[in-house]
Amino acid sequence: MHRDKQGIIEELLDLAMKTGKIKDREAVLKSIMDREQLMSTGLEKGIAIPHAKTMAADGMVMALGISKEGLDFQSADSQPSHLFFLLVAPSTAAGPNVQVLAQIARLTMNTAFRDSLKDAASPKAAFDIISKAEK
Amino acid sequence: MLPEGPAKKILIFVDGSEGCVTAAQYSIALSKKTGADVTALYVVNVHLLDELVKARIFVKIEEMDYEQDLEQDGKRYLNYIAELGKAKGVEIRTELIKGVVSKSVVDKIQEMGADLLVMGELDPVLSRTDTFHDEAELIFRKAKCSVLIVKNADYIERLYNALE
Numbered sequence: 001m002h003r004d005k006q007g008i009i010e011e012l013l014d015l016a017m018k019t020g021k022i023k024d025r026e027a028v029l030k031s032i033m034d035r036e037q038l039m040s041t042g043l044e045k046g047i048a049i050p051h052a053k054t055m056a057a058d059g060m061v062m063a064l065g066i067s068k069e070g071l072d073f074q075s076a077d078s079q080p081s082h083l084f085f086l087l088v089a090p091s092t093a094a095g096p097n098v099q100v101l102a103q104i105a106r107l108t109m110n111t112a113f114r115d116s117l118k119d120a121a122s123p124k125a126a127f128d129i130i131s132k133a134e135k
Numbered sequence: 136m137l138p139e140g141p142a143k144k145i146l147i148f149v150d151g152s153e154g155c156v157t158a159a160q161y162s163i164a165l166s167k168k169t170g171a172d173v174t175a176l177y178v179v180n181v182h183l184l185d186e187l188v189k190a191r192i193f194v195k196i197e198e199m200d201y202e203q204d205l206e207q208d209g210k211r212y213l214n215y216i217a218e219l220g221k222a223k224g225v226e227i228r229t230e231l232i233k234g235v236v237s238k239s240v241v242d243k244i245q246e247m248g249a250d251l252l253v254m255g256e257l258d259p260v261l262s263r264t265d266t267f268h269d270e271a272e273l274i275f276r277k278a279k280c281s282v283l284i285v286k287n288a289d290y291i292e293r294l295y296n297a298l299e
Contacts, residue, residue, distance in 0.1 A: 094204035
């Protein structure tokens with residue numbers, strides 16, 4: 001992964017672009033970076049949740065980035081961030097958007113979940129860990 | 136003395152899901168048969184927004200922005216349901232309030248003396264944690280009146296369409 005905040009976000013955004021739900025990459029990037037300017041979405045315990053609500057997306061999209069060694073994301077506890085959940089949602093989906101953010105917050109409160117996701121050996125393994133946690 | 140019917144005051148829980156539209160259609164059909172008063176309620180989940188601010192996921196200005204969006208969504212859902220009633224000659228009173236969703240619905244049942252709460256299908260329980268956070272699940276468990284979970288959306292839609 002890239003080592004600076006904008007690079008990390010752009011890498012995740014490029015991944016999200018593959019869904020075809022993002023109509024304007026630059027507009028979404030600007031929304032995410034504008035939000036980061038207000039306060040970093042780098043939380044405690046290695047979690048970062050950069051997000052944006054924008055007219056430039058047709059549906060909700062999430063991309064997950066994992067860094068085993070950790071990266072600086074200007075986190076609340078000044079510790080490196082390991083798990084990056086990028087969420088882009090259309091302006092018309094405030095309800096589902098809030099629910100997804102709350103679900104990420106709940107899942108990442110669990111230390112075992114965070115640790116296993118951080119150590120996931122492949123994208124499929126990461127997907128399986130999340131799916132299992134939701135069951 | 137026996138009650139006059141199965142329900143005199145129906146409360147529909149509106150959350151913007153397709154299930155709540157089905158619940159509204161069923162309530163309209165029920166009201167046509169029984170003459171029950173119908174109220175539709177949407178709760179802006181300001182508690183969840185507040186939790187996201189406390190978790191530092193939202194900043195204050197974002198919370199306000201999302202609250203406005205949720206309020207507008209709620210008004211739109213309620214208007215749609217009121218129109219469904221109007222099309223079949225059933226007046227549906229609508230209410231939008233802000234708070235903890237489950238508590239607000241349970242309190243509203245008490246306040247208006249509702250004897251039947253009608254809601255859409257519950258989501259399949261995903262995890263034990265969700266059982267404690269899913270608002271519809273909490274309402275179902277805590278409501279002090281009878282609760283009707285409406286299923287089979289295709290059949291209910293046909294039932295609604297057949298109403299005069």
